[in-house]
Amino acid sequence: MNQLMHVSKLVFRHDQNKRWLKKPEVFQLGPIDLTVNKGETIAIIGENRAGKSLLAKMLVGAVAADEGEISLSSVRYNAAKRRSTRSYNASNDIRMIFQHSTEAMNPGITVGMILDEPLRLNTRMTEKERRARIEETLIKVGLLRDHVYFYRHMLSDGQQQRVALARALVLQPKILVADEPFAALDPSIRSQTVNQILTLQRELGLSFIFITHNLGVVRHIADKVIVMKNGRIVESGKTETIFRWPQHSMTKKLILAYQSLVPQQKIT
Amino acid sequence: MPMLDIKNLTLEIETAGTRVKALDKVNLTINSGEIRALVGESGSGKSLIVSAISGALPQKFHLTADRMSWKGKSLLSMPTEERRQLMRRDIAVVFQNPGSALDPSATLGEQLEESIPDELVEGKWFWQRRQSRRKSAISTVHKVGIKHHRHYLSAYPHQIPTDISQKFMLAMALISQPKLLIADDPTRGMETTTKTQVLKLLTRLNQTKSLSILFISHDLLAISSMCHSMTVLYCGQTVESGRMKMLRKRPLHPYTKALLDSAPSFQNDLPPKSLLPTLDGTIPSLKHVPIGCRLGPRCPRAQRDCVITPAVRRIHDHTYSCHFPLHMEKL
Numbered sequence: 001m002n003q004l005m006h007v008s009k010l011v012f013r014h015d016q017n018k019r020w021l022k023k024p025e026v027f028q029l030g031p032i033d034l035t036v037n038k039g040e041t042i043a044i045i046g047e048n049r050a051g052k053s054l055l056a057k058m059l060v061g062a063v064a065a066d067e068g069e070i071s072l073s074s075v076r077y078n079a080a081k082r083r084s085t086r087s088y089n090a091s092n093d094i095r096m097i098f099q100h101s102t103e104a105m106n107p108g109i110t111v112g113m114i115l116d117e118p119l120r121l122n123t124r125m126t127e128k129e130r131r132a133r134i135e136e137t138l139i140k141v142g143l144l145r146d147h148v149y150f151y152r153h154m155l156s157d158g159q160q161q162r163v164a165l166a167r168a169l170v171l172q173p174k175i176l177v178a179d180e181p182f183a184a185l186d187p188s189i190r191s192q193t194v195n196q197i198l199t200l201q202r203e204l205g206l207s208f209i210f211i212t213h214n215l216g217v218v219r220h221i222a223d224k225v226i227v228m229k230n231g232r233i234v235e236s237g238k239t240e241t242i243f244r245w246p247q248h249s250m251t252k253k254l255i256l257a258y259q260s261l262v263p264q265q266k267i268t
Numbered sequence: 269m270p271m272l273d274i275k276n277l278t279l280e281i282e283t284a285g286t287r288v289k290a291l292d293k294v295n296l297t298i299n300s301g302e303i304r305a306l307v308g309e310s311g312s313g314k315s316l317i318v319s320a321i322s323g324a325l326p327q328k329f330h331l332t333a334d335r336m337s338w339k340g341k342s343l344l345s346m347p348t349e350e351r352r353q354l355m356r357r358d359i360a361v362v363f364q365n366p367g368s369a370l371d372p373s374a375t376l377g378e379q380l381e382e383s384i385p386d387e388l389v390e391g392k393w394f395w396q397r398r399q400s401r402r403k404s405a406i407s408t409v410h411k412v413g414i415k416h417h418r419h420y421l422s423a424y425p426h427q428i429p430t431d432i433s434q435k436f437m438l439a440m441a442l443i444s445q446p447k448l449l450i451a452d453d454p455t456r457g458m459e460t461t462t463k464t465q466v467l468k469l470l471t472r473l474n475q476t477k478s479l480s481i482l483f484i485s486h487d488l489l490a491i492s493s494m495c496h497s498m499t500v501l502y503c504g505q506t507v508e509s510g511r512m513k514m515l516r517k518r519p520l521h522p523y524t525k526a527l528l529d530s531a532p533s534f535q536n537d538l539p540p541k542s543l544l545p546t547l548d549g550t551i552p553s554l555k556h557v558p559i560g561c562r563l564g565p566r567c568p569r570a571q572r573d574c575v576i577t578p579a580v581r582r583i584h585d586h587t588y589s590c591h592f593p594l595h596m597e598k599l
């Protein structure tokens with residue numbers, strides 16, 4: 001398999017002044033080592049406040065790290081030095097869908113404008129090229145060309161989720177990072193989105209890193225699972241192995257909690 | 269006799285001069301000691317049912333129902349004060365947005381102590397009563413799994429993280445020792461271990477205190493592990509309702525089937541990374557609801573007759589509304 005991204009010794013330390021809650025211990029994330037291969041799906045699971053969202057943001061460059069190195073598409077970056085996302089990820093190989101992405105969608109502008117913005121800011125495409133790319137992306141995520149004229153209130157939750165997906169895909173990244181992409185979706189939209197991502201992976205060879213509490217979906221689509229606790233990766237491995245033979249107590253706890261909910265005997 | 273009994277509840281909303289039926293002849297009953305799940309697509313009207321029961325409906329909503337009663341007493345004709353008392357003592361509601369239901373200007377401790385009904389406070393003198401309030405506030409937040417009570421009870425609503433405020437809302441609801449708990453998506457976004465804690469707590473209260481629960485959620489795994497019965501809502505209509513086991517085994521309505529299929533954990537023989545079975549499209553907006561069966565345009569079994577609204581049919585305690593139900597041969 002070809003390696004797309006490699007993260008080594010990524011560290012983030014919490015700035016104490018920013019916190020209202022002045023607990024004595026300092027929050028530290030990392031050191032994190034991580035490899036992402038082409039077409040691979042990686043799930044990050046763990047407790048609330050384990051630092052999962054923060055890790056995701058560091059991977060896409062939305063938050064700067066304090067130490068460490070990221071190599072992306074065989075270009076190396078010093079994760080600590082960069083101040084903005086400009087230099088890192090300049091080729092837009094990694095993009096993110098943020099948590100609560102549907103609520104974050106600007107109600108005052110059309111879907112077309114939402115998708116145009118990253119293109120205008122990050123590429124030198126002409127208006128015509130951008131337009132073509134937008135339409136192509138909309139169709140890829142299962143929306144219609146006409147949706148460029150739609151505003152947020154005219155779309156259902158599931159469609160808004162697709163717009164968020166389209167927005168992340170419009171720059172044609174190689175890796176997609178998503179923070180809780182399924183939590184706010186109702187069951188039938190959730191399976192539609194899961195199917196969408198599976199199809200995209202087959203067609204484009206996209207790598208997909210996602211954070212979730214939904215272990216059912218993890219088990220179904222992830223190749224690798226990463227378990228986090230208190231800012232550290234405590235266990236990682238193949239999905240099947242993690243579910244069958246969890247080693248760390250945190251992993252055991254999560255898997256057991258999940259299995260206690262899963263119906264044991266098969267229904268006919 | 270059911271504790272809460274709702275028959276043909278219809279709720280019309282006036283928007284821009286037109287009236288839309290957000291709830292159309294919804295039926296829902298909750299028996300004493302029962303945990304009932306209410307599921308359905310987002311926007312199908314689950315939260316509206318909660319508001320209708322709690323009586324917190326805005327002016328422009330028009331509510332009609334053949335029956336809407338609590339222990340045989342009609343909620344609709346009940347004097348306002350009596351209904352308020354009922355909502356304060358017997359029925360507790362956890363609304364969907366945890367933060368918004370809290371008063372931003374008071375600490376959590378103050379708000380929690382305030383919601384303890386006077387009857388439950390022990391002691392004659394005010395300091396004894398104050399202590400009693402304090403004690404039951406602390407024990408209730410412990411019960412719902414909030415550990416640092418000293419810290420959180422003196423915090424203001426905006427200072428606490430979402431999962432704590434979700435648990436806190438549960439504490440607010442449980443502190444009055446209600447007979448019925450209505451919980452609207454109480455475990456949304458919670459990680460698995462916290463969620464199982466909450467589910468265990470609810471199950472335990474149901475068994476020891478015979479608390480009835482209306483559990484609203486998108487989490488089918490949680491629902492099937494805990495609930496005794498389930499009501500399925502689609503686009504403002506109840507499409508199927510019955511015992512959990514029956515529904516899991518033989519869903520009669522195509523939407524229920526699609527809903528159950530959407531959870532990968534329910535299918536043992538599903539190959540990894542295979543596409544999940546799902547219905548096309550999305551729930552229609554209220555302004556454009558299809559005539560007849562509202563699932564029509566998305567339904568794989570739809571036929572011509574489906575433009576006529578299917579009537580409610582009943583087999584024992586299992587009700588459904590569909591012209592061409594599944595699994596009929598097996599019955």
Ligand SMILES: Nc1ncnc2c1ncn2[C@@H]1O[C@H](COP(=O)(O)OP(=O)(O)OP(=O)(O)O)[C@@H](O)[C@H]1O
Binds near residue numbers: 281312314553
């Ligand atoms: N104040 C309102 N004015 C107009 N329409 C409303 C109002 N409140 C709710 N609705 C509509 O009623 C329908 C049902 O909404 P409701 O909030 O009950 O859905 P829900 O089933 O709780 O969804 P979710 O699973 O996302 O919580 C939606 O189509 C919504 O747009």
Ligand code: SF4
Binds near residue numbers: 522563567
């Ligand atoms: S009545 Fe017709 S459209 Fe409606 S669920 Fe049944 S088969 Fe499908």
Ligand SMILES: [Mg+2]
Binds near residue numbers: 314315316452
């Ligand atoms: Mg709701």
